[in-house]
Amino acid sequence: MMNLHDTETTDSSKYRLVGRSVLGYRFIAPYDATLYVGDIKKITDKTKDVTFFAKITDLSHDSNFADTRWDTRVYAEKFYGLGEDVFIGVDAVPLGFVDNKGGFHKPRTIPSKFSTVEDPTAEDFKFLTEQMGEIEVGYMRSGQDIIREVAVRIPAKVLPQHMGVFATTGMGKSNFMKTFCASCMKHQKFGLLIVDPHGEYVSGGKSSTGEPTKGLVHYTEGRDGLAIFTIRGDNDRKRYGMNTLYLEYDDFRINDLSILHDVTGPQHDIIEAFADIKGKEIIEFFQTVDPAIFPIKDTLAAGVKEGSLSWKIRNSMGGPVMVIKRYIDNLVNGNKAFFRQQGSSVPDILANLHDNRVVLIDIPDMSERSELFVLSIITRMIMEKHRSEARGFGIDDRHEASHQVLITIEEAQRVLASGGSSTQVFRECAMEGRKFGVGLCVITQQPKNVDPKVLAQINTFVIMGLGDRGDRDIIMGSAKQDLSRMEIEIQTLDRGEAIISTIGIPFPVSTRIHRFEDYITELNREKKQKITDGLDTGF
Amino acid sequence: MPDDPEYDAAVNTAIDKIQATIPKNLVQKFRVVSKITRVDFQPCNPGECGEICAIDGSNVMLLESGSMALVLFRAAQSTFLNLERTRRSLTPLTFSIIGPGVENQDFPGLYKDCFGEVPGIPVENEDRTRAAGILRDTIEYWVTQTMAGSLGSGALLLRDGPLRVSHASHDTVLTRIENTCRLRDIGLAGVSKRTTATWGGGHPILPSVNGLAKELGVKAPWWIKVDTEMLDHAQFPRWQHGQMYIACLHPRAKSPLKIDLPVEISPSSVRNIMDRLAACSGDGRIPGYPYPLFDAHRTVVLTEEIVEQVRSDLMRRIAETGIERQTYDILFGDYHDEFARY
Numbered sequence: 001m002m003n004l005h006d007t008e009t010t011d012s013s014k015y016r017l018v019g020r021s022v023l024g025y026r027f028i029a030p031y032d033a034t035l036y037v038g039d040i041k042k043i044t045d046k047t048k049d050v051t052f053f054a055k056i057t058d059l060s061h062d063s064n065f066a067d068t069r070w071d072t073r074v075y076a077e078k079f080y081g082l083g084e085d086v087f088i089g090v091d092a093v094p095l096g097f098v099d100n101k102g103g104f105h106k107p108r109t110i111p112s113k114f115s116t117v118e119d120p121t122a123e124d125f126k127f128l129t130e131q132m133g134e135i136e137v138g139y140m141r142s143g144q145d146i147i148r149e150v151a152v153r154i155p156a157k158v159l160p161q162h163m164g165v166f167a168t169t170g171m172g173k174s175n176f177m178k179t180f181c182a183s184c185m186k187h188q189k190f191g192l193l194i195v196d197p198h199g200e201y202v203s204g205g206k207s208s209t210g211e212p213t214k215g216l217v218h219y220t221e222g223r224d225g226l227a228i229f230t231i232r233g234d235n236d237r238k239r240y241g242m243n244t245l246y247l248e249y250d251d252f253r254i255n256d257l258s259i260l261h262d263v264t265g266p267q268h269d270i271i272e273a274f275a276d277i278k279g280k281e282i283i284e285f286f287q288t289v290d291p292a293i294f295p296i297k298d299t300l301a302a303g304v305k306e307g308s309l310s311w312k313i314r315n316s317m318g319g320p321v322m323v324i325k326r327y328i329d330n331l332v333n334g335n336k337a338f339f340r341q342q343g344s345s346v347p348d349i350l351a352n353l354h355d356n357r358v359v360l361i362d363i364p365d366m367s368e369r370s371e372l373f374v375l376s377i378i379t380r381m382i383m384e385k386h387r388s389e390a391r392g393f394g395i396d397d398r399h400e401a402s403h404q405v406l407i408t409i410e411e412a413q414r415v416l417a418s419g420g421s422s423t424q425v426f427r428e429c430a431m432e433g434r435k436f437g438v439g440l441c442v443i444t445q446q447p448k449n450v451d452p453k454v455l456a457q458i459n460t461f462v463i464m465g466l467g468d469r470g471d472r473d474i475i476m477g478s479a480k481q482d483l484s485r486m487e488i489e490i491q492t493l494d495r496g497e498a499i500i501s502t503i504g505i506p507f508p509v510s511t512r513i514h515r516f517e518d519y520i521t522e523l524n525r526e527k528k529q530k531i532t533d534g535l536d537t538g539f
Numbered sequence: 540m541p542d543d544p545e546y547d548a549a550v551n552t553a554i555d556k557i558q559a560t561i562p563k564n565l566v567q568k569f570r571v572v573s574k575i576t577r578v579d580f581q582p583c584n585p586g587e588c589g590e591i592c593a594i595d596g597s598n599v600m601l602l603e604s605g606s607m608a609l610v611l612f613r614a615a616q617s618t619f620l621n622l623e624r625t626r627r628s629l630t631p632l633t634f635s636i637i638g639p640g641v642e643n644q645d646f647p648g649l650y651k652d653c654f655g656e657v658p659g660i661p662v663e664n665e666d667r668t669r670a671a672g673i674l675r676d677t678i679e680y681w682v683t684q685t686m687a688g689s690l691g692s693g694a695l696l697l698r699d700g701p702l703r704v705s706h707a708s709h710d711t712v713l714t715r716i717e718n719t720c721r722l723r724d725i726g727l728a729g730v731s732k733r734t735t736a737t738w739g740g741g742h743p744i745l746p747s748v749n750g751l752a753k754e755l756g757v758k759a760p761w762w763i764k765v766d767t768e769m770l771d772h773a774q775f776p777r778w779q780h781g782q783m784y785i786a787c788l789h790p791r792a793k794s795p796l797k798i799d800l801p802v803e804i805s806p807s808s809v810r811n812i813m814d815r816l817a818a819c820s821g822d823g824r825i826p827g828y829p830y831p832l833f834d835a836h837r838t839v840v841l842t843e844e845i846v847e848q849v850r851s852d853l854m855r856r857i858a859e860t861g862i863e864r865q866t867y868d869i870l871f872g873d874y875h876d877e878f879a880r881y
Contacts, residue, residue, distance in 0.1 A: 002653045002681050004616070004628045007838070070824050075791035080622045080822045080830045 011084055015117040017043055022110050024485070025054050025094060027117045028062065028087040035059055036143030038489045038510050041092060042120035045111040049100045052111045053120065054092035055510070056143065057485045062089035093485035095507040098127050104506050122149030133504050135159070135183045137176065137462075138513040141497060152511040154460060155504030156189035160404045160439035162430065162457050163502075166475055167464030168445045170208045172496040174200060176464065177408070177443070178516040181216055181358045185225030186523060190404035191353030192441075193378060197371040199364025202228060202240065209495075216360060217241075219520040227352035229345050230362035231337040245361060247335075248344040251377050252279030255424070257327050259376045259415060260369050266320040273312045280341065283328055285309045291322035335370050338363070346381050353382070354403040372415065379407055380425045386436035404437045412442040413449035430454040448474045460502040464513075465493035481508050560741045566750035572739055573751070573769055580752055581810070583760035583788065583817035590625075590694035591819055592618040592686050593831035596679035597839045598671045599846055601853065602871040607638035608667050611849055612675040614682045615839035618690070619831045622819060627838055630682060632849065635674050638664045646674060650708060653681035658708035673706045680712045687719040687727075695726040695815055697832055702729035702781030702799035713780050717801050726812045729781055729799035730832055736783065736797070737771045744770070748785045749795045759827075760817040762786035762798070764809075786813055788820035792827020 011030075019026040025043070029035055035056060043052040063070065064085040079086075094107035104127045125140065125147065133155025140150035154163075167173040177194070178201060184192045194201060203215035216226055217240045229245035230237060237244065254274045257263060263271060274282055289310065296302045296314040304310045313321065332339060352359045361374055382405055389402060407429065409415060415426045429440050434457070442458065444450055448470045455478040463483075466472050472490055476483040481501045483490070486508060490499060496515070501508040562568065569575075598612035612633055618626045635645040643662040650658040662673050679698070687696055702717075704710050720727040736744045744765065752761060765783040781799025788796065798816070800809060822830045857867055 002630060002649075002678060004630055004682060004685055006626060006628045065824075067824075073823060075823055075826050077823055078821050079824065080819075081624055081834060 013084070014087065017111050017113065017115045017117060022107060023094070024057075025052075025092040025111070027090050027092070029090055031061070031082055031086040031088055033088055035088060035090060037492060038141065038486075039143030039145075040095070040120060040510075041117050042124055043111045043115045043117050045097075045115045047112045047115075048109075050097045050111075051124065052097040052107065052115070053095040053124075053507075055095055055486070055489075055507075056090055057093045058091040058488055060089045060091075062087055093482075098124075102127055104128075104131065106506075122147060125150045128506070128509075131504070131506060133157070134187045134189055135180065136514070137179050137183060137500070138498070138511040141510040141512045146512045152500060152505075152509050153183075154500065154502055156187065156404075158459050158502055158504045159190060159406050159441075160437050161434050161459040161503070162439045163406065163441045163460040163462065164447070164455065164458040164475075165441065165443040165462045165464070166445070166447050166466055166471070167462075167498075168467055170495065171465040171493070172498075172513055173443065173445075173464060174207065175213075175496065175516050176462065176498065176513050177201075178213075178216060179514045179519050181226075181360075182219045182222060182516065182520050182523060185216070185219060185222035185358050188225045188356040190406055191356050192358045192406045192408065193349070193353060193361070193382070194358065194408040195361040195363065195371055195375045195378075195410075197363050197366050197368065199232075199362060201360050202230070202242070202362050214517050214520065216358065218517075219523055221524045221526065222520075225357050226360065227349075227357045228360045228362055229349060231366070232362065232364065242362065243345060243348065245338045245363065245374075246343050246345045247339050247374065247377055248342050249280035249283045249340070250278045250342075251344050251346055251381065252283065252331075252339075253377075253380065254279075254282050254324075256373060256376050256380070257324070257331075259372050259425070260331070261327055264320065264323075266317060267323055270313050270316055270320055270324055274309065277309065281309070283332060286325045286328040287332075289321065289325065291318040291325055294318045294321045331373065334367065335373060337366070338374075346378060349378060350382065350385055353405045356404075368414075371410075375407075375409065376415075376425055379429055382407065382438055383425065383429060383433065383436065386433075386438050390436050402437070404439070406439045406441050408441040408443065410443045412440075412444045413446045416442065416450050416454045418449075418451045427451075427454070430457050445471075447471050447478075450474075452478065460500070460504075461508075462498050462500050463490055463493070464498045465495070466490065479508070483508055560737070560743060561746060562742075565742060565747055566754050568739065569742065569747040569751055570754070573747075573766070575748075575751060575763070577755045577757060580755065580757040580761045580763050581813070582758075583762060583786070584814050585760065585818035585821070586814060588619065588621050588815050588819045590618065590620050590691055591697060591815065591829070591831045592616055592690055592694060593697040593699070593829065593835035594679060594683050594686065595699040595832065595835040595839045596675040596682075597836075597841045598675040599841045600667070600671065601634075601846065601850060603667075603873075604870040607636055608671075609853075610635050610637055610667075610671040610674060611841060611846070612671065612678065613839060613841070614675070614679040615835055616682050616686050617831055617835040617838050618686070618694075619819070619834070622830065624834065627834070628682075629838065630678050632845075633674075633678065635671075637667050637670045640664060643670055643674075646670075646677070649674060649677055653677055654684075654712060660707045662706065662708075669705070673709075676705060676709060680709055680716065684712060684716050684719070687716050687723065687725055690723070690725055692724045695728065695812060696720060697829060697835075698727070698729045699731075699832055699836065700729055701731050701734075701797070702727070702779075702801065704778045704780070707778070710778055717780060721801070721803075726808065726815075727801055728812055728816070730816075730829060731797040731799070732794070732828075734783075734797040736765075738769050740771060745785065745795055745797065749787065752787065752795075759787040759790045759792060760813075760820070762809075762813040784809070784813075786816065787827065788817045788829070789827035792820070793825075794827070796828070 014029055017025055017027050037056055039056040041054050096104055096107050098104050129150055132153040135154040135156055136151050138152050140147045140152055201216055203217050204213040207213050228242040230242045231245050254271050294316050296304055299311055299314055349359050429438055459480055461479045463475055479501045480503055496513050498511045498513055499508050500511050594616045596614040598610055600608050601611050602609040613630045615629045643664050646662040647657050662670050664670055683698055704713050738744055763785050765785055782802045784798040785795050786798050816829055819829050820827050825833050
């Protein structure tokens with residue numbers, strides 16, 4: 001008797017792994033499926049009893065038809081029964097796999113052919129939640145979806161190993177930084193220094209898109225984790241409980257001029273000659289000196305004592321001395337608001353940083369030079385302090401710095417560009433700061449203009465949308481995790497979205513950054529856990 | 540082939556022969572002879588397709604030796620309801636040996652398997668291609684008969700090919716199918732991409748009708764009933780079950796189709812079938828061809844992959860039975876494969 005067998009009506013060709021290698025997966029999905037680059041998929045390998053995770057990196061139209069031009073014919077107005085033979089080809093990059101004991105591993109193997117591809121649940125990401133750190137910045141994102149059960153938290157311990165925030169204008173950089181600050185204020189795991197020349201971090205203002213924003217002072221429950229040093233008037237200071245910012249002349253070193261100005265060789269010789277001289281002495285010298293006496297051929301006749309400052313630069317020409325004098329005059333006059341002969345906030349700033357607070361240096365309406373001036377002085381003093389602390393360590397505990405500080409540098413390409421020796425303090429910080437518990441938070445919209453040697457030191461990358469291919473390439477080449485397959489996702493990141501790659505989290509995580517205003521509202525609802533909570537306070 | 544007068548002459552002769560069948564004035568000639576006017580062309584009004592079941596078969600010679608050949612064949616049906624496929628089925632892959640001997644030894648068994656009786660007339664092995672076609676047709680007719688008995692009333696059953704049998708043993712089968720369809724109110728149509736039909740001493744009918752429709756400004760989709768009186772030769776009437784129609788089912792159709800419908804069919808049923816055929820012939824890949832037939836073809840076709848798989852299975856089994864490779868090569872080896880390497 002002849003038979004007629006029905007063929008399988010369910011289509012099992014979709015959502016099963018068909019290729020390709022350890023480094024890249026491929027499966028197909030119905031031609032009308034809604035999929036997004038960045039979607040995370042779970043690949044269940046029943047034969048090995050492990051679950052792989054992969055992120056979609058590319059989508060393409062594909063078909064089983066031998067005629068590759070079937071869809072471009074002029075008479076192609078409608079098509080029947082496309083479901084089986086026309087599909088979306090999906091390329092995905094493996095993230096890793098979870099074994100049957102819940103342990104996460106790097107993707108060093110490949111799922112069995114035809115393993116099922118499906119959407120992961122929040123429960124599937126339990127392993128990831130356990131590996132997250134403390135500093136919450138947003139929720140994990142899978143394509144267009146936000147997975148609220150998985151908060152993205154950067155491990156605090158890796159932050160002093162430098163962090164980079166890379167975004168073009170309008171991608172939500174300021175919102176990210178404020179959210180990051182709020183999270184640091186909540187957990188107080190390390191000191192965070194941030195210099196704000198625009199006055200937007202304190203009480204908010206307007207975003208780059210014109211929306212009103214709030215500031216760090218509005219996170220009232222975390223206020224204890226914030227110390228503000230400002231040049232604002234008494235009313236503002238009292239209203240928000242801010243400290244007055246002062247730097248004294250002795251905080252200054254003549255080397256700081258190199259950061260603020262492009263110095264010539266002869267000027268550099270003068271700076272080098274005065275490298276170890278205290279700031280007050282330098283400033284007073286240049287305020288009184290007559291550049292016309294240089295070069296001094298006969299020191300005795302000119303009444304210049306051996307070892308005096310004039311004697312140290314006796315061979316300099318008058319021109320460079322005059323330029324340095326002008327620089328110093330401008331420095332003193334331009335920063336009158338906080339730069340004075342005596343009395344410095346720096347010890348307080350350091351103390352607050354070492355108490356693991358967010359220290360905000362609020363210098364609204366000051367120039368870019370003033371910002372760099374303040375930043376370079378405080379950075380130098382933090383480095384000096386941490387170096388001297390490190391010198392006091394024993395052999396065995398030397399590697400464990402007692403204080404961890406992260407210094408934020410906005411528009412970092414200004415001071416960390418390739419080949420700039422003038423910005424030595426920041427460069428030192430980048431190259432050896434981690435040994436002393438000092439990390440840099442490098443913020444830039446032009447990573448290609450930052451010294452690749454500096455980028456190579458960064459262990460935490462926060463990428464928030466970079467339009468320039470060169471910028472993307474340099475970031476993908478510098479990150480510790482492989483981001484090369486995520487170029488399309490980086491290219492299509494929307495405002496407020498980021499890819500966070502850090503050595504603490506097993507794979508680069510697509511993140512929807514919390515909106516700062518919503519986040520602090522949420523945090524203000526939580527009662528901040530006091531440091532003494534849980535301790536036995538009785539006798 | 541430059542500078543080869545003999546070759547040029549051969550090409551010219553071939554072209555002359557073709558041109559004799561399709562002269563420049565083919566359409567004008569046809570218009571005069573057929574007396575077809577614009578009103579003879581009926582428009583199709585594509586609407587709902589309803590339930591349409593298409594049947595097709597496929598066969599391939601797997602192994603051939605001087606004395607015998609092994610043929611592989613199967614048939615399939617694909618059923619659609621308003622162009623959503625509802626069911627698709629296949630017969631098992633079936634093997635038959637063609638030869639040695641005059642009569643095919645497998646045909647009676649296959650026929651009995653399908654229709655529960657032995658065929659009255661045997662199949663001869665001499666023409667292997669024809670024998671393979673008859674074997675394939677046998678299961679195709681079985682699938683058609685099965686579907687005619689199971690489709691819902693009002694369905695349309697499409698066969699890939701004419702409503703004309705090529706072996707006497709199928710005559711009763713096709714008659715039975717027609718009767719079943721009539722009783723169950725199921726439409727039956729045979730759709731052919733080509734036809735041997737000619738008029739006026741060898742002029743092909745399809746380009747003639749198509750050219751005339753164009754000349755008369757008839758816009759597709761259209762259909763026309765063909766008066767068999769004007770055709771060159773009457774096909775063997777006992778095996779002919781259909782009335783011939785020609786239809787162009789889509790404005791962008793590559794070619795018109797020959798449609799065979801049962802002889803005793805009402806004009807309204809003809810219109811209904813043509814409308815439904817046009818309604819399911821809009822697929823952009825093959826406009827003008829009924830999509831269910833295309834799907835049945837894709838379901839049944841014995842692809843190179845399938846053939847290779849079956850061939851390697853056969854070779855493995857042959858080796859297991861103790862037949863030596865050299866014996867196999869002597870029997871089924873093809874020197875053309877060797878020739879092709881050089």
